[in-house]
Amino acid sequence: xxxxxxxxxxxxxxxxxxxxxxxxxxxxxxxxxxxxxxxxxxxxxxxxxxxxxxxxxxxxxxxxxxxxxxxxxxxxxxxxxxxxxxxxxxxxxxxxxxxxxxxxxxxxxxxxxxxxxxxxxxxxxxxxxxxxxxxxxxxxxxxxxxxxxxxxxxxxxxxxxxxxxxxxxxxxxxxxxxxxxxxxxxxxxxxxxxxx
Amino acid sequence: xxxxxxxxxxxxxxxxxxxxxxxxxxxxxxxxxxxxxxxxxxxxxxxxxxxxxxxxxxxxxxxxxxxxxxxxxxxxxxxxxxxxxxxxxxxxxxxxxxxxxxxxxxxxxxxxxxxxxxxxxxxxxxxxxxxxxxxxxxxxxxxxxxxxxxxxxxxxxxxxxxxxxxxxxxxxxxxxxxxxxxxxxxxxxxxxxxxx
Numbered sequence: 025x026x027x028x029x030x031x032x033x034x035x036x037x038x039x040x041x042x043x044x045x046x047x048x049x050x051x052x053x054x055x056x057x058x059x060x061x062x063x064x065x066x067x068x069x070x071x072x073x074x075x076x077x078x079x080x081x082x083x084x085x086x087x088x089x090x091x092x093x094x095x096x097x098x099x100x101x102x103x104x105x106x107x108x109x110x111x112x113x114x115x116x117x118x119x120x121x122x123x124x125x126x127x128x129x130x131x132x133x134x135x136x137x138x139x140x141x142x143x144x145x146x147x148x149x150x151x152x153x154x155x156x157x158x159x160x161x162x163x164x165x166x167x168x169x170x171x172x173x174x175x176x177x178x179x180x181x182x183x184x185x186x187x188x189x190x191x192x193x194x195x196x197x198x199x200x201x202x203x204x205x206x207x208x209x210x211x212x213x214x215x216x217x218x219x220x
Numbered sequence: 221x222x223x224x225x226x227x228x229x230x231x232x233x234x235x236x237x238x239x240x241x242x243x244x245x246x247x248x249x250x251x252x253x254x255x256x257x258x259x260x261x262x263x264x265x266x267x268x269x270x271x272x273x274x275x276x277x278x279x280x281x282x283x284x285x286x287x288x289x290x291x292x293x294x295x296x297x298x299x300x301x302x303x304x305x306x307x308x309x310x311x312x313x314x315x316x317x318x319x320x321x322x323x324x325x326x327x328x329x330x331x332x333x334x335x336x337x338x339x340x341x342x343x344x345x346x347x348x349x350x351x352x353x354x355x356x357x358x359x360x361x362x363x364x365x366x367x368x369x370x371x372x373x374x375x376x377x378x379x380x381x382x383x384x385x386x387x388x389x390x391x392x393x394x395x396x397x398x399x400x401x402x403x404x405x406x407x408x409x410x411x412x413x414x415x416x
Contacts, residue, residue: 050330052326123329126325126326126329127326127329129322129325129326129381129385130248130322130323130325130326132384132385133319133322133323133384133385134246140385143385144385144386144389147381147382147385147386147389148386148389151382151389164401164402165401166397166398166400166401167398167401167402168394168397168398170391170394171391171394171395171397171398172398174379174382174390174391174394174395175375175379175395175398175399177378177382178374178375178376178377178378178379178380178381178382178395179371179374179375179378180374180378181374181377181378181381181382182373182374182375182376182377182378182379182380182381183370183371183374183378184374184378185325185343185374185377185378186343186347186370186373186374186377188328188329189325189328189329189336189339189340189343190340190343190344193340193343193344193347194370195366195367195370198364198366198367198370199367199370199371199374201362201364201367202362202363202364202367202368202371203371204362205360205361205362205363206360206363206402206403207402
């Protein structure tokens with residue numbers, strides 16, 4: 025009995041998060057009401073505060089959920105950039121979650137936005153995930169890991185933006201090749217026996 | 221008399237473009253009405269179609285205007301990247317126009333968005349302006365100018381996005397130094413006598 029109740033609870037939470045993610049991507053955070061979400065999810069409106077406290081709590085759950093999906097597509101923390109891991113980072117550009125992230129970004133940069141700090145956390149977690157995969161010694165001399173991460177995450181965001189509005193104008197394979205060419209095999213990459 | 225009328229016409233056009241730019245940045249394209257713009261500009265609603273045809277014509281004028289402001293901040297077409305010109309491209313990250321561009325981007329990626337092609341033109345013009353300042357022979361071997369431009373414009377867009385939501389988490393000077401370190405003086409940069 026108890027197990028089945030937990031399953032129902034987890035299932036209704038999951039359905040609400042999915043419905044909210046779709047509505048936030050489509051209409052934005054502010055324009056989406058609990059009624060919209062409950063209608064789409066087919067679950068009573070009252071269950072939203074029960075699960076998430078308030079609307080920001082729901083946003084946090086949505087962002088975490090989408091971020092987990094993004095991170096699941098990343099290679100394990102093998103500390104192997106510039107090679108294959110970098111390719112997979114570039115593949116973020118094709119992410120379906122990106123539409124949600126773009127819509128929320130527009131609201132996050134508004135003056136006094138309630139969602140700004142939640143959005144900042146999204147970027148911070150993306151940077152952390154990428155940084156964990158870039159051992160400092162694999163980067164060319166003079167390139168700091170922190171700033172390189174900002175640049176790489178930024179490039180993915182901004183190349184995605186260009187590709188979304190004009191896919192025919194952006195050759196993703198050529199962009200990938202360019203990143204590889206700009207990051208030639210750096211000293212220390214074949215010297216990975218030692219633990220960092 | 222005729223001169224003064226032209227001045228009044230140009231002035232009212234300018235005031236309408238400025239008001240529309242602020243409202244589009246604040247509320248988005250779709251949510252902004254001619255009445256909002258006329259009220260803010262203090263000019264009759266009927267003068268908007270007279271100047272711009274329709275709302276998309278007004279958007280085009282706004283984007284062109286902001287883009288001209290952006291390009292005015294770029295160095296002249298001296299064909300000198302990676303050095304100082306690159307620094308100035310990175311300075312785009314601090315652009316005030318960027319909020320307008322982020323808000324419009326969120327609408328441009330919507331399914332069936334009427335503004336997508338106008339937005340694509342904005343990216344295309346940014347790429348064109350940057351590309352004109354990067355002579356192909358100044359790039360490292362294996363780096364294609366077209367893809368490099370997409371990557372650089374993308375990095376500026378995406379670093380800006382991160383900086384806007386969390387300025388304390390993004391060290392713009394370190395990002396600039398990283399771009400410089402990734403683009404070491406390439407062959408051909410001191411070989412600029414020949415015309416390309």
